[in-house]
Amino acid sequence: MQKKVLMICLVIALLEGFAGLGIEIYAIRISATYIGSSISITGVILAMVLIAIAVGYWYGGRLSQAARTPRQALLQAGYVLSLSAISHAIACIIQLPLLAAMTSSTDSPIIAAIGVGLLFGVGLAFGSTAIPLITQFLSLKYKNHDGVDAGKNAGTMVAITTVGSVLGSTVTPIFLLPYIGLMSSLALFIASLAFSAWLCTKLAIQIESDEPIKASDHVTNYLLFTSALVMTAAFIMMNRVDTGYQTATGAWFIKDTLAGRDLAVTITDKPGQSTSSCWVYATQKNCHWYGEIAVEAIGQTKPDTLVFLGGAGMGTPSEVAHYNPKMKVTVIDIDKDLPKIIEKHFLKAPIAANIEFIGDDARGYLTRNKQARYDFMLIDAFQGQHVASNLYTLEALTQFKANSNDIMANIIGIPRKEHGYTQTILKNWQEVFGDTAYVLTKYGSVNLQNIMLCNFACPGSQKLAQAEFFNAQQPVHTDDLPRLDRYYYRAIERL
Incomplete structure (x- = not known):
């Protein structure tokens, strides 16, 4: 059972890293239509990404201190992952009109790049907040088991989410964008976050615990990530912006x-x-x-x-x-x-x-x-x-x-x-x-x-x-x- 639970947690971390960086590649690519693509623009957006991830890790550490039971930690992780999914869905809807407004009001593509980084940074911060919470869940759940400690859990989770980020930043431009397009890639990323939120919430409900489970503890998570999926689907169907024929470079x-x-x-x-x-x-x-x-x-x-x-x-x-x-x-x-x-x-x-x-x-x-x-x-x-x-x-x-x-x-x-x-x-x-x-x-x-x-x-x-x-x-x-x-x-x- 311990190995099964650990594998589920690793899948969640992998999906969070993959979706987070994949969405950033999406944001950079679609932003290029308005502000171009250059080392400075990409560097600014990536800087905002790293700041958001750092904030998420920090805040996740604070939240994990308040989680006294494994179920509480997992439900909280599912909640922030749901917030990540819906934040990214909202960001995708806002991004294009925001870029149009910013490029018409400022001559600097750097300012527009900062705006894009901040817009998507919210969802990234929520996503990375889940990693310390899942680490806390593992530490609380198996604190009396041999070979299980907080340091090992933290190292494993960060390593796997980093692997997910590597996959998101490489698979997206090389395979996803050229072969399935921007909108389908976006749907895949939001679905990955929603699925990871569902896994967290489902696991929290199913784990053995003396703590009673209330419907209100998990219904909010379901509503949030379902709303993210609905918003993304509506955006894709209603979006009339020509995103062009995608290739690995543009x-x-x-x-x-x-x-x-x-x-x-x-x-x-x-x-x-x-x-x-x-x-x-x-x-x-x-x-x-x-x-x-x-x-x-x-x-x-x-x-x-x-x-x-x-x-x-x-x-x-x-x-x-x-x-x-x-x-x-x-x-x-x-x-x-x-x-x-x-x-x-x-x-x-x-x-x-x-x-x-x-x-x-x-x-x-x-x-x-x-x-x-x-x-x-x-x-x-x-x-x-x-x-x-x-x-x-x-x-x-x-x-x-x-x-x-x-x-x-x-x-x-x-x-x-x-x-x-x-x-x-x-x-x-x-x-x-x-x-x-x-x-x-x-x-x-x-x-x-x-x-x-x-x-x-x-x-x-x-x-x-x-x-x-x-x-x-x-x-x-x-x-x-x-x-x-x-x-x-x-x-x-x-x-």
Whole structure:
């Protein structure tokens, strides 16, 4: 009997850890739609998570001191687990409108990240409160048994809940989100917490005890975790927010549209901020200005081998490959699951046979394959409206210069001298390519826009050094001093 009870307690601890961290991964992923995903944002949310867990352990220790019987400790554990389930259910309902309100009222994604961390931290604190209570239950229940002591119980419970947390933080992004989606994953996490609350309550009722059991002692637990399940089911059924096609590294949002009179489709990782690619089915061409410029430049340079750093919808490489079947096109994107989504939902056709897709970090791949040589390179990697900053350091651009003859880059910025974020990218381009650095803006506008950079005289461009909006005194962005990250993380300027 002792082993059976211990196994039930370990299952409860495992489920609590799994659901708690799984829900945090859910929160981080869905928050990325509004505030992006970066080391700083993830770090802030994880910090709030750890604070919540610490508070829960502390408070659970206080509650366990007041639990004088095994049944009392278990019922209390079931109660806080029920509160954890319903708190997370409420947080999921509140999260999206809260993020929308916060991002419209503040320029700092860090503040929004703190809000998300606090919102879900309540449920995490309740969940971790259960661990000391279950430890107290074991100590009280088997205090006269050989080999049973509080220290051993505490160590075992913390170890198992940590294993659950590890499973939640790894299985969720790698398997659950890509294969069953955000909403189904959320339902699984809330159900796990509800089930652990039920196990605690059921075990409390069934254990042998001289203490009389009252209906009021356990009905509250049942009502709370049942309410959590009902609220979660209602949220999933009524939620109309597009959570995109989930992959291990992010989510892609696809929308049908029109390009003139032709049916087209767009894809993005940040809906409402930017579109990564646009594709016209009838013409088999991309329908973005920067894509058209890139295709024109490729026609001008006539390369045999091309590499695209960043795949997105692969509109530009697909157009190039379709109309130039003898060209060898390589696309490097960190999202290994991208081709399946592109073929099924974006192109709605197989990727061209002369396109080789490499699921890897672009800079990392080229660093490991320094011998790789291409006639033409297009850097087109973004996180929302911000470039992948590791591709624009002086070191990275110098490396790419050795990998390819002709290089273009698509950035989003504001061509004004006082806009530090844009000027940092321009300054790095000028530093690396010098007199061969060219720039092309759209219609001469000084508003937020796509800006094309080249290391050759690409169509319609001018020398970067001669551009009126270029600030030659702007500090550079390096691996040691990642200035672009500082602009983004500290929200010095908002694109």
